Amino acid sequence: MTGLEGPARRRIRVIRGGPVLVEGPVEVVHDGEVIVCDRFQVALCQCGRSKILPFCDTSHRRSRRRN
Numbered sequence: 001m002t003g004l005e006g007p008a009r010r011r012i013r014v015i016r017g018g019p020v021l022v023e024g025p026v027e028v029v030h031d032g033e034v035i036v037c038d039r040f041q042v043a044l045c046q047c048g049r050s051k052i053l054p055f056c057d058t059s060h061r062r063s064r065r066r067n
């Protein structure tokens, strides 16, 4: 051991067409506000359609157009 280890690594999963899943607990900074999340996993919106930004509310599942 070197004694120089950094903080534990967190896993972040990027879901194509969906959110970014971040292992918690985390602090999310959004529009200058710090939001403390104690959940084991946090879903961050990538599509911009969520009504609870910066978090995903599954709005990405709705298609934009129906054929």
Ligand code: FES
Binding pocket: 017, 018, 019, 020, 044, 045, 046, 047, 048, 049, 050, 055, 056, 057, 058, 059, 060, 061
């Ligand atoms: S990624 Fe899920 S609502 Fe935007």
